[in-house]
Each structure stands twice: as structure tokens, then as C-alpha cells.
Amino acid sequence: MKRPALGSILLGLIPFTAVCFSVGLWDHxxxxxxxxxxxxxxxxxxxxxxxxxxxxxxxxxVRRNPDKERTEIxx
Amino acid sequence: xxxxxxxxxxISGIVVLGALIGFYARSRQAMNLEQWTVGSRGFGxxxxxxxxxxxxxxxxxxxxxSGWAYSKGAPVLYILGYQPLMYVVSFYxxxxxxxxxxxxxxxxxxxxxxxxxxxxxxxxxVALVGVVCLIPYLQLQLTGLGDIVEIASFGAVPRAAAxxxxxxxxxxxxxxxxxxxxxxxxILKDVLLLGSAxxxxxxxxxxxxHGVGAMFAALxxxxxxxxxMPGSTSNLGHGWYISTVLMVAMGFYMWPQFFAAAxxxxxxxxxxxNAVIMPLYSVTMPLMFFVGLTALLVLPGLPDSNLALLTxxxxxxxxxxxxxxxGAGALTAMVPxxxxxxxxxxxxxxxxxxxxxxxxxxxxxxxxxxxxxVLVLTLxxxxxxxxxxxxxxxxxxxxYAGVAQIFPGVIFGLYWPRASGRGVFAGMACGLGVAVGLMxxxxxxxxxxxAGFIAxxxxxxxxxxxxxxxxxxQKGTEELLVDRPAMVEGTVVS
Numbered sequence: 271m272k273r274p275a276l277g278s279i280l281l282g283l284i285p286f287t288a289v290c291f292s293v294g295l296w297d298h299x300x301x302x303x304x305x306x307x308x309x310x311x312x313x314x315x316x317x318x319x320x321x322x323x324x325x326x327x328x329x330x331x332v333r334r335n336p337d338k339e340r341t342e343i344x345x
Numbered sequence: 346x347x348x349x350x351x352x353x354x355x356i357s358g359i360v361v362l363g364a365l366i367g368f369y370a371r372s373r374q375a376m377n378l379e380q381w382t383v384g385s386r387g388f389g390x391x392x393x394x395x396x397x398x399x400x401x402x403x404x405x406x407x408x409x410x411s412g413w414a415y416s417k418g419a420p421v422l423y424i425l426g427y428q429p430l431m432y433v434v435s436f437y438x439x440x441x442x443x444x445x446x447x448x449x450x451x452x453x454x455x456x457x458x459x460x461x462x463x464x465x466x467x468x469x470x471v472a473l474v475g476v477v478c479l480i481p482y483l484q485l486q487l488t489g490l491g492d493i494v495e496i497a498s499f500g501a502v503p504r505a506a507a508x509x510x511x512x513x514x515x516x517x518x519x520x521x522x523x524x525x526x527x528x529x530x531x532i533l534k535d536v537l538l539l540g541s542a543x544x545x546x547x548x549x550x551x552x553x554x555h556g557v558g559a560m561f562a563a564l565x566x567x568x569x570x571x572x573x574m575p576g577s578t579s580n581l582g583h584g585w586y587i588s589t590v591l592m593v594a595m596g597f598y599m600w601p602q603f604f605a606a607a608x609x610x611x612x613x614x615x616x617x618x619n620a621v622i623m624p625l626y627s628v629t630m631p632l633m634f635f636v637g638l639t640a641l642l643v644l645p646g647l648p649d650s651n652l653a654l655l656t657x658x659x660x661x662x663x664x665x666x667x668x669x670x671x672g673a674g675a676l677t678a679m680v681p682x683x684x685x686x687x688x689x690x691x692x693x694x695x696x697x698x699x700x701x702x703x704x705x706x707x708x709x710x711x712x713x714x715x716x717x718x719v720l721v722l723t724l725x726x727x728x729x730x731x732x733x734x735x736x737x738x739x740x741x742x743x744x745y746a747g748v749a750q751i752f753p754g755v756i757f758g759l760y761w762p763r764a765s766g767r768g769v770f771a772g773m774a775c776g777l778g779v780a781v782g783l784m785x786x787x788x789x790x791x792x793x794x795x796a797g798f799i800a801x802x803x804x805x806x807x808x809x810x811x812x813x814x815x816x817x818x819q820k821g822t823e824e825l826l827v828d829r830p831a832m833v834e835g836t837v838v839s
Contacts, residue, residue, distance in 0.1 A: 305558015313425040320429035
């Protein structure tokens with residue numbers, strides 16, 4: 271099977287590092303952001319930032335794997 | 346009007362509406378096994394998104410997340426940790442699985458193992474693990490339904506009766522309409538769930554504390570340790586968080602129903618795009634946490650934390666609104682349950698029964714057997730849900746740890762040509778043994794790490810070791826993608 275490109279794998283590692291491995295760095299209450307404890311706020315931000323990283327990975331992969339037939343949005 | 350009658354009629358109305366949508370989907374489609382299980386591989390971005398969101402967000406996310414925030418505190422953040430990451434993992438495996446699926450007309454997860462490793466026994470083993478792990482998951486949906494009706498009726502309707510009626514409906518629409526019907530019911534479910542989560546997540550902290558910030562300030566006063574891991578637990582610290590997030594992120598798409606959803610897509614890039622946008626659905630999760638944390642301040646000392654969300658909704662809003670939330674919750678149990686039933690039944694008929702006991706069966710006969718299995722699984726889960734009560738949370742965790750053991754076989758199957766069926770079989774057996782052993786002896790977490798994660802590590806090690814020690818035999822998936830007529834289980838495709 272064709273492996274994903276190095277670039278797209280690296281982009282996928284960003285959320286893994288931010289959300290998982292670095293928990294000791296962000297798991298505290300202060301500074302609170304908009305009244306929300308920092309750990310909650312950090313993970314909530316990554317719900318939005320993860321799609322950004324993966325959109326970059328998508329741009330890389332879609333160029334390497336063009337659709338065989340045209341596909342349209344919808345069912 | 347009696348609030349019980351109001352709440353229950355609205356719940357029933359929503360459930361019946363959902364079932365009608367499911368039946369309607371059937372009327373326009375001819376049904377064969379391919380259509381019933383994978384929707385003829387014709388789903389575009391929207392239907393795939395609906396199907397995946399429909400099956401991924403279950404009662405456990407709806408009631409369980411607020412319950413964990415209520416009883417455990419910060420460890421509940423693991424849900425917000427694994428959700429984006431499991432889609433990241435899916436980005437690198439589902440499009441490849443789809444490609445192999447299209448080429449070989451695969452319909453189930455076990456089919457993938459059959460084609461990649463060429464072993465009916467390995468494939469049957471994977472099917473068995475999948476079916477066994479699905480039963481506690483189904484049971485969990487049923488129990489959630491029972492809780493909803495119990496709260497909404499103030500205990501007037503017996504849970505057993507409610508569970509039986511709801512599940513008869515689920516089995517009926519799985520029976521007649523298959524995967525497309527389920528994806529369409531998800532529309533109603535998603536709209537109701539997103540709408541009610543957004544509303545109560547903002548309204549409940551506002552009504553009691555005039556805002557989320559003030560709620561957190563009050564909570565820091567009352568319970569200063571609740572909001573940092575390990576929260577109100579003694580053993581769910583950072584090591585547990587990392588190992589659990591990794592285990593679930595790798596294991597999540599190993600649930601046979603999520604894995605098989607990949608086959609319904611029209612192209613691999615639809616699955617990639619889906620992996621990019623799916624994390625956005627998780628914006629509702631923190632709102633569920635806020636509801637659970639507010640409930641902790643307003644209604645401390647509830648006997649069952651899973652009821653925290655429903656109890657505070659009942660206390661705060663009029664009966665019709667409780668009915669609306671209850672209806673959303675009921676569909677949130679029924680849609681995933683429908684997919685679990687369909688997947689479990691197909692796995693049993695196609696990958697366990699046919700290859701081992703009756704190799705001559707036609708696809709029509711397999712479809713018939715699968716439909717009979719829908720009834721058997723429904724009755725089995727129903728019997729379990731009515732007779733057992735407390736231990737299902739540990740059963741579900743066992744289920745998660747169990748399906749995660751399928752991951753090495755998939756990732757090596759795709760990207761390590763040398764990986765052998767023997768190695769994968771040995772690794773899975775070892776991983777399952779370690780997971781069951783640790784969990785049944787109540788050693789989860791073990792040394793501060795999630796037991797399923799420890800099992801997965803042993804699985805990887807054994808898979809690699811046995812593969813390297815056995816003679817080289819496999820050709821990998823490259824070979825399997827070469828254009829030529831393929832044979833899978835008697836289905837000839839050109």
C-alpha cells in the first residue's frame with residue numbers, strides 16, 4: 271500500500287503532541303481564559319486546530335491520490 | 346397535563362419519527378447484501394459524515410461524558426483528547442482500507458483480514474472478537490434508553506418495557522432498511538443532539554451561575570482539586586491520560602462498525618475530507634462537561650452519575666423540554682445500536698458461520714442468516730440489559746481494550762508487507778489475554794497505565810516477534826491491488 275507522505279505524517283503528529291504527549295505542560299487551572307480553566311481551554315482550542323493541521327495533510331495527500339472518477343459533494 | 350405524559354409523548358413522537366425515516370429509506374432501494382451492508386459504496390461526503398457522526402456519538406458520549414465530569418472531574422478531558430486524534434489516525438488508514446475494499450468487494454472488517462492475510466481462521470477470530478465486544482456496547486445503549494425513560498416518567502414506566510419497545514423498533518428498521526436508512530435517521534438525531542447540547546450546555550450554567558466562568562469560579566471554591574488530573578479519583582493521572590488517549594485513538598476505528606463504514610464511501614478522498622472535518626463535531630463535548638460540573642454544584646450526591654444530565658434538565662426545564670432532550674437521547678442510543686446490530690449480524694453470518702460451517706452458502710442465504718441474527722443479538726443484549734446492571738461500564742472498557750487489539754493487524758497489514766497472519770493471530774491472542782487478565786483482576790489502571798494500552802504494547806511486540814521468526818510468506822497489499830479478477834468468499838468480481 272502506498273504510504274502517506276512524510277509531510278502529511280508530520281502534520282498529523284502535531285495534534286498528537288499538543289493533545290496527548292504534552293499533558294504535563296498544560297494540565298493546570300491558571301491562567302484561566304474567558305473564565306475557563308487552562309486545560310479545558312487548551313483542549314477546546316485543539317478541537318479547532320486539529321482540522322487545520324489535517325487540512326494541510328489533506329492537500330498533500332489529495333495531490334498524490336487523485337480520484338479515479340469525479341466525485342461531488344453530497345450523496 | 347401530567348408532566349410525565351407530556352415528556353413521554355414527546356419522546357415517543359421523536360422515536361416514531363426516527364423509525365419512519367428509517368422505513369422510508371427502504372421504499373426506494375432494492376436490497377441485496379451489498380446494498381444492505383455498505384450502501385453499494387455510493388455515499389458522498391455528507392452521507393459518510395452523517396453515518397460516522399451518527400454511530401460515533403452514542404449514549405456514552407451524551408450521558409457518560411457529563412457523568413464523568415460530575416463524578417471524576419478533570420480525567421473526563423480524555424474524551425476531548427482522543428476524539429480529534431482518532432480522526433487523525435483514521436486519515437492514514439481508512440482511505441487505504443477503502444481502496445482494498447473496492448477492489449475486493451469487502452463488506453466487513455473480517456473480510457479485510459481474509460484478503461490481506463489469506464487465512465479464514467484469522468478472519469473468523471477477528472469476527473468473533475468484534476461480535477463479542479459489540480454485545481456490551483449494545484447493552485450500554487439499551488441501558489441508556491432505560492435511564493432516559495425512567496427519569497422522564499419519574500419511574501412510572503418500567504425500564505424493561507421501555508427498552509423492549511425501543512429495541513423492537515430498532516431491530517425492525519435495521520431489518521428492512523439497512524445502512525442507508527440508518528444514515529438518514531442520523532440526520533434527525535444529529536440535529537436534535539447538536540441543538541440540545543448547544544442549548545443546555547450554555548443555558549444550564551447561565552441559569553444557575555450567570556455564566557460558565559462564574560460556575561468554574563464556584564467549583565474552584567468548593568472543590569479545588571476537581572479540575573486538574575487526577576481530579577476526584579486517586580489513580581487517573583497523566584500516565585493514565587496518555588495511555589488511554591493513545592489506546593482509544595488507535596483502537597476506535599477498530600470497532601467493526603466504524604471500520605466497515607469506510608466501505609460505504611464513494612472515494613478514498615471522501616474519507617480523508619471526512620477525517621479533516623469530523624473533529625469539529627466534538628465542540629459539543631465541553632458543553633456536556635459544563636452541564637455535568639454544574640450538576641455537581643447544584644445536585645451533589647446523586648447515586649448514579651450517569652443520570653446527572655437528565656436529572657438537572659428535569660429540575661431546570663418544563664416537561665416538554667425534558668421530552669425533547671429525552672427523545673434526542675433515545676435516538677442517540679438507537680442509531681448506534683442499529684449499526685452495531687447490523688455489523689454484528691453480518692460479521693457472524695459472513696465471517697464466522699459461512700467459512701467455518703457452511704462454505705456453500707450463497708450471498709442471499711448469508712443475508713437471510715444475518716437478518717435472523719439481528720433478532721438473536723437484539724434478544725441477547727436485551728436479556729443482558731434487563732438482568733445485569735452495574736458492571737456494564739467495566740464491560741464496555743473491556744470491549745474497548747478488546748477491539749483495540751485488532752489495530753496491529755490493520756496497520757501492519759497496510760504498511761508492512763512482511764507481516765504474517767500467524768504473527769497477527771499470536772499478537773491478538775496475547776493482547777486479549779493481557780487485557781482480560783488485568784481487567785478481571787481489577788488491575789486497570791496498572792502501574793498508572795491503561796490496561797488496554799499495556800495489552801496493545803504486548804500485542805505489537807508479539808506480532809513483530811512471531812512475524813520475524815516465521816518464514817517470509819506474505820506479499821503485502823501492493824500485490825492485492827493489481828488489477829485482475831478477484832475472488833473473495835465465492836464472490837467473483839471483474
